[in-house]
Amino acid sequence: MDSYLDIFARQGANKGMSSTPEKPGSRAAQRKVRTKPVWAEGLRRMYDEVVEEQLPDDFVALLQKLDENGDRR
């Protein structure tokens, strides 16, 4: 099982950093026009890295089981 250590250890190339939602005129935006804090990108990266992981086998197995048991729709 991957630990976060493993995941963080293999930090890859930059991913598409979509901007964090901060509406213009919000308090945060008014406070200062500042560069996006690095943690905001880190947060995104943390999430994206799990999303990009290969689905573990037990998930695949469970999906198959659901299909066999339930009526297919």
Place this chain on the structure above:
Amino acid sequence: MVIADKPLKQFDFRAELTGVLPHLRAFARGLCGRPDYADDLVQETMLKAWAARDSFQPGTSIRSWTFVILRNVYLSEARRNRFRGDYDPDVAEKLLSQPPAQEDGLHMGDLRFAMMKLSPERREALLLVGAGGFSYEEAADIARCAVGTMKSRVARARRSLEDMLGGEGERGLKTRSRAVSHTEMLADLDKVARL
């Protein structure tokens, strides 16, 4: 009166569920901080989602729909005290001793640690909006709170993270010594659950 009772195309729920699994895993891991528990939560969520698949409306966001289920699974497991705290001191220790790896100077271990120190509701808010890319409205819907509440949770969570991680030029976690109080966390969870 015409009632559109059947979608024209057979809706493939299983395919939809499969597609959203990576997101459920990411959200769950962010919530509880532990990959093994996170995957247990997601599997439980899969079963519940499958059982409730008739109530899913094709055309609406399956990600939002399943996140609500996952969130409920997480909250009820946490209240039953199934995991002994979200926070594992050994893991945290290892994360903290990890050398910096990011070119931007961010220690992912620090971020991870700081996230787990946020109250559950703020952590969730930041995960939904900051990591998951949900709008405030969608996030508020998932977390069953008002949009204004969601906005303020995100704002507070950001400020806390900034405090913990330090401003420009500063690196490393400022508040390493404070341990997470599990009791405190569960009290917070209870509050969230009762909303």
